[in-house]
Amino acid sequence: MATTRGRRIPDATVARLPVYLRILLELADHDAQNVSSEELADLAGVNAAKVRKDLSHLGTYGTRGVGYEVPYLIYQVRRELGLTHDWPVVIVGAGNLGQALAGYGGFGARGFPVAGIVDIDESKVGTTIGGITVGRLTELGAMVRRHHVAIGVVATPAAAAQEAANLLVAAGVTSILNFAPVVLSVPPAIQVRKVDLAVELQILSYHEQRRANLTGADTTPARPRHGASA
Amino acid sequence: MATTRGRRIPDATVARLPVYLRILLELADHDAQNVSSEELADLAGVNAAKVRKDLSHLGTYGTRGVGYEVPYLIYQVRRELGLTHDWPVVIVGAGNLGQALAGYGGFGARGFPVAGIVDIDESKVGTTIGGITVGRLTELGAMVRRHHVAIGVVATPAAAAQEAANLLVAAGVTSILNFAPVVLSVPPAIQVRKVDLAVELQILSYHEQRRANLTGADTTPARPRHGASA
DNA sequence: GATTGTGAAAGCGTTCACAGCC
DNA sequence: GGCTGTGAACGCTTTCACAATC
Numbered sequence: 001m002a003t004t005r006g007r008r009i010p011d012a013t014v015a016r017l018p019v020y021l022r023i024l025l026e027l028a029d030h031d032a033q034n035v036s037s038e039e040l041a042d043l044a045g046v047n048a049a050k051v052r053k054d055l056s057h058l059g060t061y062g063t064r065g066v067g068y069e070v071p072y073l074i075y076q077v078r079r080e081l082g083l084t085h086d087w088p089v090v091i092v093g094a095g096n097l098g099q100a101l102a103g104y105g106g107f108g109a110r111g112f113p114v115a116g117i118v119d120i121d122e123s124k125v126g127t128t129i130g131g132i133t134v135g136r137l138t139e140l141g142a143m144v145r146r147h148h149v150a151i152g153v154v155a156t157p158a159a160a161a162q163e164a165a166n167l168l169v170a171a172g173v174t175s176i177l178n179f180a181p182v183v184l185s186v187p188p189a190i191q192v193r194k195v196d197l198a199v200e201l202q203i204l205s206y207h208e209q210r211r212a213n214l215t216g217a218d219t220t221p222a223r224p225r226h227g228a229s230a
Numbered sequence: 231m232a233t234t235r236g237r238r239i240p241d242a243t244v245a246r247l248p249v250y251l252r253i254l255l256e257l258a259d260h261d262a263q264n265v266s267s268e269e270l271a272d273l274a275g276v277n278a279a280k281v282r283k284d285l286s287h288l289g290t291y292g293t294r295g296v297g298y299e300v301p302y303l304i305y306q307v308r309r310e311l312g313l314t315h316d317w318p319v320v321i322v323g324a325g326n327l328g329q330a331l332a333g334y335g336g337f338g339a340r341g342f343p344v345a346g347i348v349d350i351d352e353s354k355v356g357t358t359i360g361g362i363t364v365g366r367l368t369e370l371g372a373m374v375r376r377h378h379v380a381i382g383v384v385a386t387p388a389a390a391a392q393e394a395a396n397l398l399v400a401a402g403v404t405s406i407l408n409f410a411p412v413v414l415s416v417p418p419a420i421q422v423r424k425v426d427l428a429v430e431l432q433i434l435s436y437h438e439q440r441r442a443n444l445t446g447a448d449t450t451p452a453r454p455r456h457g458a459s460a
Numbered sequence: 461g462a463t464t465g466t467g468a469a470a471g472c473g474t475t476c477a478c479a480g481c482c
Numbered sequence: 483g484g485c486t487g488t489g490a491a492c493g494c495t496t497t498c499a500c501a502a503t504c
Contacts, residue, residue: 266484
């Protein structure tokens with residue numbers, strides 16, 4: 001079944017493929033030829049059945065009794081994720097986070113070179129971050145067209161995020177990665193993903209508080225006893 | 231049922247509570263007294279049934295025919311998330327990302343003041359970021375004890391992340407927010423959450439590629455041959 | 461003997477739809 | 483009349499377990 005045509009891959013699987021890919025690339029770096037679902041699962045922090053089910057959505061690329069051929073699986077996962085070519089991105093907002101993202105080599109290294117960064121603040125325009133010069137908001141459209149940018153990154157303060165998204169959409173971007181703590185409203189055809197750093201901390205806080213409520217007595221004091229289970 | 235003792239709240243709900251909280255705080259800022267599940271849902275980008283089900287896990291704090299009282303709901307969500315007091319955090323790694331996180335006011339503003347930041351690089355030790363002086367790795371334990379830090383942030387390169395996590399655990403933190411693209415191995419009692427920026431982009435890439443395959447000519451024949459760019 | 465690929469079962473999360481309450 | 487709280491239905495995800503295959 002599910003050969004290689006337009007079948008949809010479950011969201012949960014899509015979210016894990018990048019993790020498998022990173023591990024496969026590391027394995028290839030160490031000249032591993034084959035990998036079993038169990039090995040891959042251990043390295044990815046999931047279980048083997050999940051790996052097999054996930055990979056089965058791409059096609060039947062394993063060999064029973066042997067495992068998966070690393071380079072071939074890399075090729076297939078890349079193809080599935082659309083990573084056979086680079087995806088240049090533009091960043092809106094050259095504050096702390098925008099600068100960090102632009103300066104962080106990880107984006108480019110993993111196929112998402114920063115084609116440009118813009119900011120509304122004239123005092124930032126013209127400064128250079130990681131080899132990229134900060135441009136004006138008005139240059140966004142030209143940047144997107146010139147570099148065929150499909151993905152935009154919103155790294156503005158919350159108050160400016162919706163306008164940043166509007167500008168990105170107007171410029172022709174079709175996917176947005178949003179770091180601002182707001183729910184963006186965009187046309188339905190536009191893909192949006194959100195990364196909210198404070199939300200992640202608040203989820204951890206929930207578990208910490210829960211731990212405190214169970215072990216300690218009352219709510220308030222978060223007495224960090226060092227239960228070094230290491 | 232489900233009063234306010236040790237009932238577990240579903241993970242999916244815990245992940246949304248911070249979003250509701252942010253919206254409730256905005257509503258309170260605008261002096262809203264009450265909010266309906268539908269209004270809250272619209273602002274959060276989810277549907278009303280989900281809001282009601284989510285909030286029902288905290289207790290029965292709504293009034294039929296009226297909605298939820300904003301300040302009271304804020305109090306309850308905060309309490310549930312353990313946000314009745316601050317959670318100081320320490321950051322390991324003062325590179326691009328660590329600096330951005332330390333300099334970004336959003337953490338402190340939302341209850342997670344940065345109690346310290348450390349780096350292995352002696353040339354960074356002593357520099358100041360957002361009012362915080364970068365310390366040595368060896369100071370981590372003292373920082374954690376002095377400020378009762380429960381949450382650590384790993385903002386190192388991938389190769390250093392596991393060691394950073396080990397140090398955080400040894401220092402006494404019980405939750406870790408990991409920005410490095412590696413799967414951390416920690417004792418089972420330690421909570422870990424991961425934010426991988428490249429993974430988010432790769433998920434967007436999947437959808438972009440999918441879009442291209444649909445709108446463009448039909449897909450490539452199942453040719454396992456060749457392989458365009460790197 | 462080892463390991464994949466996959467039906468079937470179990471577990472979660474979402475949505476529906478409406479009784480219950482203000 | 484309006485809106486919450488929730489059982490029931492549905493759909494998605496994970497896990498199990500084993501036949502198929504190398």
